[in-house]
Amino acid sequence: xxxxxxxxxxxxxxxxxxxxxxxxxxxxxxxxxxxxxxxxxxxxxxxxxxxxxxxxxxxxxxxxxxxxxxxxxxxxxxxxxxxxxxxxxxxxxxxxxxxxxxxxxxxxxxxxx
Amino acid sequence: xxxxxxxxxxxxxxxxxxxxxxxxxxxxxxxxxxxxxxxxxxxxxxxxxxxxxxxxxxxxxxxxxxxxxxxxxxxxxxxxxxxxxxxxxxxxxxxxxxxxxxxxxxxxxxxxxxxxxx
Numbered sequence: 609x610x611x612x613x614x615x616x617x618x619x620x621x622x623x624x625x626x627x628x629x630x631x632x633x634x635x636x637x638x639x640x641x642x643x644x645x646x647x648x649x650x651x652x653x654x655x656x657x658x659x660x661x662x663x664x665x666x667x668x669x670x671x672x673x674x675x676x677x678x679x680x681x682x683x684x685x686x687x688x689x690x691x692x693x694x695x696x697x698x699x700x701x702x703x704x705x706x707x708x709x710x711x712x713x714x715x716x717x718x719x720x721x
Numbered sequence: 722x723x724x725x726x727x728x729x730x731x732x733x734x735x736x737x738x739x740x741x742x743x744x745x746x747x748x749x750x751x752x753x754x755x756x757x758x759x760x761x762x763x764x765x766x767x768x769x770x771x772x773x774x775x776x777x778x779x780x781x782x783x784x785x786x787x788x789x790x791x792x793x794x795x796x797x798x799x800x801x802x803x804x805x806x807x808x809x810x811x812x813x814x815x816x817x818x819x820x821x822x823x824x825x826x827x828x829x830x831x832x833x834x835x836x837x838x839x
Contacts, residue, residue, distance in 0.1 A: 638824040638825070639824055639825070641827070641828075643828075643830075649832055649833075650725075650812060650814075650830035650831050650832045650833055651764075651812070651814075651828070651830040652830070653827040653828060653829070656826070656827060658824075696764070700824055700825040704777065704779055706776060706777045706820075706821035706822070707820070707821050707822070707823065707824060707825050708766055708769075708777070708821070708825065709754075709766070709825040709828060710766065711756075711763060711764035712763070713763045714763070
């Protein structure tokens with residue numbers, strides 16, 4: 609089964625609203641990363657939060673990490689139509705003797721003008 | 722600067738044919754990854770290289786899949802023979818750090834190769 613699971617699977621909001629996406633994982637992590645994927649395109653890195661960090665900001669993005677609950681959230685404030693995309697959390701974990709970046713199933717975000 | 726370059730962007734082939742996907746990582750990056758994306762299974766890590774050396778290929782689905790990195794600027798993923806269940810988008814990504822032996826940093830993805838096997 610996948611290491612990370614996003615919630616919700618899909619989110620539909622109006623422009624200007626905030627969007628919150630959650631990610632839960634199962635095993636200890638080195639770090640957790642969020643990526644964005646526009647339809648038909650490659651993934652683009654948004655933010656990385658280390659296991660000893662609790663919160664990180666980048667522009668309109670805010671990421672939190674709760675290692676005790678094995679969960680993270682991505683908040684996009686004042687959303688825009690251009691934010692419409694799929695968002696993936698990825699956990700850097702030790703597996704089979706190597707560190708690997710394992711992706712969740714993603715949240716599809718639709719921002720309506 | 723050019724990002725990760727993948728070719729072809731789209732490939733349609735018939736079952737049993739050989740498929741070769743190509744990737745040029747970002748210059749100076751030490752690690753290269755191949756991922757596969759499908760609706761059913763999401764993004765799966767197939768294999769990754771450090772300094773052109775394969776480190777972990779445990780994600781390669783079966784012997785029909787092989788990957789090489791003959792030099793720092795080129796990698797291939799080959800499927801022979803191809804089957805309809807191989808239909809997916811295959812992504813190549815590169816990273817400045819050494820994968821596997823240290824914490825994984827930011828990955829830089831190509832635009833993907835969409836493979837359809839009929």
